[in-house]
Amino acid sequence: MESQTLASVDVNEDIWRDLSTLEQFGDAARDTLAAGIPIYYRADDTPTEMLIKEYPDGHRELVRYNRAGDEVIRALS
Numbered sequence: 001m002e003s004q005t006l007a008s009v010d011v012n013e014d015i016w017r018d019l020s021t022l023e024q025f026g027d028a029a030r031d032t033l034a035a036g037i038p039i040y041y042r043a044d045d046t047p048t049e050m051l052i053k054e055y056p057d058g059h060r061e062l063v064r065y066n067r068a069g070d071e072v073i074r075a076l077s
Contacts (some may be wrong), residue, residue, distance in 0.1 A: 034056070036056050040065070047062075
């Protein structure tokens with residue numbers, strides 16, 4: 001049972017990384033921001049294991065995703 005749980009977590013994290021590019025979100029990303037919810041994505045130059053977190057007000061942070069909460073690495077311009 002434990003291995004099934006770990007496997008599904010690994011798959012979900014792989015999917016998250018694969019889908020985490022702004023271009024793939026398109027209108028859904030804009031709609032999410034318009035609803036007041038931050039989005040996560042990767043750019044070509046985003047370091048491995050990190051994501052860009054963009055807030056509805058437009059400010060962005062480089063974060064390391066963590067189940068306990070995002071670790072903010074630095075603010076982005």
